Amino acid sequence: MLADELAPKLGSSRISILATDLSKAMVARARAGIYSQFEIQRGLPTRFLQKYFQPDGLTWRIDSRLTERIEFRTANLLEDFGQFGLFDVIFCRNLLIYFDEARKKDILHRLSRSLAPDGYVFLGAAETVIGINQDLQPHAVAKALYVLKDSEEAQQQNRYQVPFVATR
Ligand SMILES: C[S@@+](CC[C@H](N)C(=O)[O-])C[C@H]1O[C@@H](n2cnc3c(N)ncnc32)[C@H](O)[C@@H]1O
Secondary structure: OHHHHHHHHHOOOOOOEEEEEOOHHHHHHHHHOEEEHHHHOOOOOHHHHHHHEEEEOOEEEEOHHHHOOEEEEEOOOOOOOHHHOOEEEEEEOOOHHHOOHHHHHHHHHHHHHOEEEEEEEEEOOOOOOOOOOOOEEEOOOOOOEEEEOOOHHHHHHHHOOOOOOOOO
C-alpha cells in the first residue's frame, strides 16, 4: 500500500518487496491476501480499507494488484538472511517478542547489516532496540522506527520528517 501511495513520488524507481515468515501457512495466507475483521481494525486507515480491500464473507480481501508485486517465501530469521540483500525499509513487527535477549541481539545485528545506509526499520509498538543493539537508533519522529546510528545518510534522515509515514 505504501509503495502504491508513493508511486507518484518514486517515479520510475523499481520497487521489489520480499515478504517472509517461518510458517508456510502464514506465507500462504499472506499470499492469498485474506484479512480478518480484527486484523483490518488494527490501525489501517479507513481510506486504505476503502481503496485496497473488498469484503469477502466475514473477511476482507486485499487488491491482488498489491500482492502480485510481492515475492512471498518462507525464511527463518534465526538463520542467515544476508543472501536477501540490502533493504531500504524492513518491517519486523512483533517477532522479537518470541526470543530471548541473545537471539534478539543476533537478529537485530543482522537486520542492521541488511539495511541500506539511509534505510528504516519498523518494529512492533511494544518492541525496542534500546539496551540490546548499538547499530540502530530511534528515529526522531516516530515510535518503533529506527535508522542506522553511524550512517551519515541516517543522520540526515533523522533531522527531517519521514517521507512515507503519512498514513492517516
Ligand atoms: C505475532 S506474529 C506478527 C505478525 C505481523 N508481523 C504482525 O505484526 O501482525 C509473529 C510471526 O513471526 C513468525 N515467526 C516466528 N518465529 C520466526 C522465525 N524464527 N523466523 C521468521 N518468522 C518467525 C510467526 O510465524 C508469526 O507469523
